[in-house]
Amino acid sequence: MLQQTPATRVIPHLEAWLDRWPTPETLAEASPADVLKQWSNLGYPRRALWLREAAIEIRDRFGGEVPHDVEQLLQLSGIGDYTARAVAVFAYHQRHPVVDTNTRRVLARAVHGRSQPGAPSRRDLLDMDAQLPDDPEQAFGVNAATMELGATVCLAGNPLCDRCPIHTECRWYLLGRPDTGDVRPRQARYKGSDREARGAILQTLRQHPEGGLAQPQVLADWPDRAQRRRAIASLIADGLVVADHDQVRLPD
Numbered sequence: 643m644l645q646q647t648p649a650t651r652v653i654p655h656l657e658a659w660l661d662r663w664p665t666p667e668t669l670a671e672a673s674p675a676d677v678l679k680q681w682s683n684l685g686y687p688r689r690a691l692w693l694r695e696a697a698i699e700i701r702d703r704f705g706g707e708v709p710h711d712v713e714q715l716l717q718l719s720g721i722g723d724y725t726a727r728a729v730a731v732f733a734y735h736q737r738h739p740v741v742d743t744n745t746r747r748v749l750a751r752a753v754h755g756r757s758q759p760g761a762p763s764r765r766d767l768l769d770m771d772a773q774l775p776d777d778p779e780q781a782f783g784v785n786a787a788t789m790e791l792g793a794t795v796c797l798a799g800n801p802l803c804d805r806c807p808i809h810t811e812c813r814w815y816l817l818g819r820p821d822t823g824d825v826r827p828r829q830a831r832y833k834g835s836d837r838e839a840r841g842a843i844l845q846t847l848r849q850h851p852e853g854g855l856a857q858p859q860v861l862a863d864w865p866d867r868a869q870r871r872r873a874i875a876s877l878i879a880d881g882l883v884v885a886d887h888d889q890v891r892l893p894d
Contacts (some may be wrong), residue, residue, distance in 0.1 A: 644742075647684060647726065649793075655684055667706050669697035678882065679848045687844055690882055692720025710734045712758035723767065731785055737771035737778040744792025749773075751796060751814035758798070758824040839873035841862065844882065846890050854884075854891030869878045 643652040643659075656809070659680060663669035674691055682692035696718040698707035700708055708729065715726035727738040741762075743751075749769045750759035759766075767784050770788070775779040795802045801819075809815045832838055839861070846860055857874065864870040876889060884893045 643684060643689070643729075645689060646686060651684065654734055655680075655682060666697040666700040666708065670712070671873075673894055674881075675894060678780055678844065679894050681840070682848075683845065685841065687841075687882055689720060689870060691881060693800060695719035696721060708733065710736070712736075712738060727767075731782055735778055735782050737776070737781040740789070741766045741768045741770050742789055743791075744790075745770060745785075745788050746792075747798060748792045748796050750787050751801075752808060752812040755813035755817050755820075756822045757814065757820065758822070792839055806861065811834055836869060836876065837871050839866075839869050840882075843870075844892075847883065847890065854886060856889050856891035857885075859863060860890060873883045 643656055655836045662680060663672060672694060674694065677694045677759050680688055681687050684690075700706060704714070709718075710730065712726045712730050715721050715729055716723075719849070720759075721729075722744060724740065727740045732741050746759040746762065746766055750767065752755040753769060753773075766854040770785075773788070774784055791806070791808075794804050795812050803809045803815050803819070804813075806812065812853070814820070842861055847855065860874065862868050875881065878885050878890070881893060883890050
């Protein structure tokens with residue numbers, strides 16, 4: 643849920659999710675429609691189906707226990723470098739580098755003297771690994787603290803360097819906080835985008851409990867009909883929506 647989504651948005655959804663499905667086994671029994679409805683407006687809803695698929699894999703391949711090993715975690719649906727290492731570190735207190743957007747910004751400034759990080763790469767894991775103590779418990783703390791530092795102090799737009807506990811060791815600060823440019827890829831605008839249309843279609847189907855809707859009834863008042871058709875087609879291609887003749891619905 644935290645992939646590309648702030649923790650403040652995730653927390654209430656996480657609590658409701660775990661109340662309903664407290665174990666991988668219980669989530670594995672849920673239908674795709676149920677998990678898409680519970681996902682609500684979190685965005686990137688394909689993550690909900692991946693999470694259910696991962697729960698099925700955990701039940702069937704790992705006896706219902708989330709794997710401890712990073713390589714095994716990476717085999718689960720929807721799990722990449724960040725999530726696999728985050729689970730191993732924060733759930734099982736192993737020593738691995740965990741790198742999110744906030745961590746990357748701290749590393750760019752404190753280690754490399756850049757005002758903003760570049761595009762994500764495997765180099766980020768090597769950079770963070772070099773900062774970690776050998777002791778797994780201490781490494782756990784450094785991973786968590788670096789994330790928190792980036793989220794609350796080493797901000798993207800207006801860093802609070804006077805409050806930073808490492809500013810006397812930060813290379814960027816010692817260089818005078820130079821503007822070294824920002825080459826990070828920009829996310830496309832949401833308003834008016836296909837993503838907005840896709841989200842609106844899913845919301846309509848989540849609120850329609852009695853089966854599907856005829857395609858012309860789905861977002862019938864959407865101003866861009868071509869975009870509406872394109873959004874429905876892409877949701878079908880992604881497995882988030884099922885087409886039955888002239889109707890569309892959430893997957894069973």
